[in-house]
Amino acid sequence: MFIKLILLSTGIIVLSLLGLSLNMLLKKDGKFPVTSIGKNKEMRKRGITCVKHDELICEGMEAKAEEKKKKNKSSVLSLHSSE
Numbered sequence: 001m002f003i004k005l006i007l008l009s010t011g012i013i014v015l016s017l018l019g020l021s022l023n024m025l026l027k028k029d030g031k032f033p034v035t036s037i038g039k040n041k042e043m044r045k046r047g048i049t050c051v052k053h054d055e056l057i058c059e060g061m062e063a064k065a066e067e068k069k070k071k072n073k074s075s076v077l078s079l080h081s082s083e
Contacts, residue, residue, distance in 0.1 A: 036050070037049065037050040
């Protein structure tokens with residue numbers, strides 16, 4: 001009984017994998033579809049971007065703003081100390 005269940009499960013998994021890869025197997029230059037938003041041309045055309053990239057851009061902007069604040073504070077401090 002247990003062996004039949006294992007064989008049936010394995011058969012279903014094999015059929016599922018073959019079904020998913022049929023497009024890739026039958027086409028001459030068959031490839032898996034691009035699911036990453038950052039690399040998908042259609043998503044870029046529609047203006048949809050990757051959230052991770054947006055976060056990195058925002059973090060970079062925040063880091064630059066912090067650097068500017070530090071520079072401004074240090075320049076203000078140096079002006080006060082010279083007086």
